[in-house]
Amino acid sequence: LEGKELSVIGAIQELTRILVGQNPLDIELHWRKWHMTSCWKGVTDFTAMSGLEQAMWDITGKVLNVPIYRLWGGPVREAIRAYTWPGPYSTPEQCGEASAYAVEKLGFTGLKFDPFGDEYFTISPAGLDFAVRCIKAAREAVGPKADIAVDGHWRFGPQAAIQIARALEPFNLLFLEEPVPSDGNEMLARVRAAVNVPLAVGERYYTRWGFWPLLTERLVDVIQPDICHAGGILELRKIAAMAEPCGVTVAPHNPNGPVSLAAVVQFAACTPNFLITESVHTRTLGNELVKGPLLVQDGYIPLPTKPGLGIELDEAALGRYPGNPKDIWFPKKVVY
Numbered sequence: 001l002e003g004k005e006l007s008v009i010g011a012i013q014e015l016t017r018i019l020v021g022q023n024p025l026d027i028e029l030h031w032r033k034w035h036m037t038s039c040w041k042g043v044t045d046f047t048a049m050s051g052l053e054q055a056m057w058d059i060t061g062k063v064l065n066v067p068i069y070r071l072w073g074g075p076v077r078e079a080i081r082a083y084t085w086p087g088p089y090s091t092p093e094q095c096g097e098a099s100a101y102a103v104e105k106l107g108f109t110g111l112k113f114d115p116f117g118d119e120y121f122t123i124s125p126a127g128l129d130f131a132v133r134c135i136k137a138a139r140e141a142v143g144p145k146a147d148i149a150v151d152g153h154w155r156f157g158p159q160a161a162i163q164i165a166r167a168l169e170p171f172n173l174l175f176l177e178e179p180v181p182s183d184g185n186e187m188l189a190r191v192r193a194a195v196n197v198p199l200a201v202g203e204r205y206y207t208r209w210g211f212w213p214l215l216t217e218r219l220v221d222v223i224q225p226d227i228c229h230a231g232g233i234l235e236l237r238k239i240a241a242m243a244e245p246c247g248v249t250v251a252p253h254n255p256n257g258p259v260s261l262a263a264v265v266q267f268a269a270c271t272p273n274f275l276i277t278e279s280v281h282t283r284t285l286g287n288e289l290v291k292g293p294l295l296v297q298d299g300y301i302p303l304p305t306k307p308g309l310g311i312e313l314d315e316a317a318l319g320r321y322p323g324n325p326k327d328i329w330f331p332k333k334v335v336y
Contacts, residue, residue, distance in 0.1 A: 001047040001229060003328035011048035024056045025063065027234065046206045046231045053232030054263050054309070061308035068308060069269035072237065079300035080268045082279035083110025083149065086138070092130070096137030102281070103142045107298030110174065110276050111138065112149040116156075116164075123160040132167050139171045147174035147276075154178040154204065158190040165195035174276075175200035175222045175251070188219050198222060203253035206230040208238050215246045222275060226253040227263045240271045249275035257286040258293050261301070262309040265294055269303050288317050 001008050015034055022030065034049050035041070061068045069075050084106070086098035095115070102108045115134040119127045131150075138148055150173055152161060161179035168176065175198040180187040182204045192199060202224035205211055210230075214220050223243055225236050240250045252264045254277050261279065268274040279296050287293040291312040294301050304310025 001044060003326065004044055004047075005323065005325045007044040008047050008051075011044045012051065015045075015048050015052060019052065024059045027053060027056045027060065030056070031232070031234070043204075043206055043229055047229045050228050050230065050232040050235075053234065054227075054259065057233055057263075057266075058308035065307045067269075067304060067306065067310055068233070068266040069303070072270045075269040075303055076272055077269065077274075077303075079297075079302050080265050080274075081110065081276045081300055082108070082296050083112050083147070083276050084108050084279055084281045084296075086111050086113070089134070092133040092137040095134040096141035099138040099146075099148075100141040103146045106281060106296075108146060108281075108296075109299045110147045110149070111142070112151055112177070112278070113138065114151045114153055116152065120155050121157045121160065123156060123163060128163060128167055131164065135168055135171050148172075149174040149177060149200070151177040152179040154181050156180055158187045161187075161191045162194045165191065165197040169195070169197050173197050177201070177224065178203065185213055185217060185219060189217065192219050200224055200251060202226075203229075207235060208242060211239050212242065215242055215248060218246070220248060222249050222251050224251050224253045226256075227267060228256055228260050233263050233267050236267050237271065240267075240273055244273045249273050251275045252277045254278040255280055255283075258290045258311060259309065259313075261286075261294055262290075262304070262311045265301055265304065266309060285321075289314055289321070 018033055019030055031049065031053060038045065057068050084102055086102040089095040089098050099111055102111055113134065115131040117127060135148065135150060148171060150168060156164065156179055158180055165176050165179065177200040179191055179199065182201060188201065198221040200222035201214060201220045203226050205225065206229055211223055214223060225239050227233060227236050230236060230239065243250060250271060250273055254260055254264050264277050268277060281296065291314050293311060294304060
């Protein structure tokens with residue numbers, strides 16, 4: 001949980017007081033105990049629960065000698081589609097070049113961009129023009145070979161978000177992600193009523209209770225739960241099941257490490273309304289931390305056949321990279 005690593009460590013220590021010595025295959029029972037016996041819950045709790053739950057699913061799959069997706073009815077696809085972040089770029093021309101490289105050389109069929117610089121809540125005419133020229137260059141570079149998504153990183157007010165969505169509509173976006181702050185749904189509802197671009201939200205929501213209003217109020221076309229924060233693999237299955245009869249697809253938020261990717265792949269394998277997942281092709285350090293890491297091949301991740309999550313942690317490699325708390329990304333300047 002970026003910027004809250006020490007909080008999560010504390011939450012794990014608290015949750016394990018009722019876990020140590022118990023059967024790790026009783027996953028639903030342990031999750032319900034954690035959820036029902038705590039008076040105070042927040043994203044640090046659910047992040048801790050997600051990590052412990054993923055570990056228990058890994059144990060369960062290895063005890064039964066099957067990939068986790070076999071325990072949920074089997075796969076509905078043979079490979080998992082992924083998108084990446086082309087770049088770096090500082091001009092629209094470079095954005096187009098990076099896009100072409102990601103598609104032609106790396107094989108991705110999905111790209112995502114945040115072309116908005118340091119602007120916050122409002123957007124200037126120059127900022128909007130730069131963003132439009134970047135996405136225009138990307139679309140011209142890849143044509144119909146790849147989907148393009150745009151991420152607002154939950155920092156614009158509704159007026160700016162509506163401006164952005166209308167300006168980008170000609171480029172046939174896969175979705176516009178987190179266009180407004182996700183602390184409440186009122187601003188999102190205003191954007192939803194005013195634009196025709198598909199909207200995606202969810203990286204800062206957790207549990208099925210958190211996602212339920214997005215579905216019942218018909219606010220989004222795509223939900224983006226994070227398997228490391230929303231409550232775990234089974235919780236994502238439940239969230240996706242709620243979304244399916246609403247006609248909403250699932251594109252998991254996944255800028256994380258190799259264990260997160262492995263969990264997403266297991267989830268996506270057997271989720272009918274899965275759309276695409278995030279994969280940052282420049283973050284290769286994580287592949288050193290596991291034995292047999294899952295890799296993107298021509299824009300897709302083949303399903304693993306090994307039991308459990310399909311990977312093994314490399315304890316020696318982990319020891320070479322001690323964990324340290326880090327500051328979360330934020331715009332260099334804030335303009336209200």
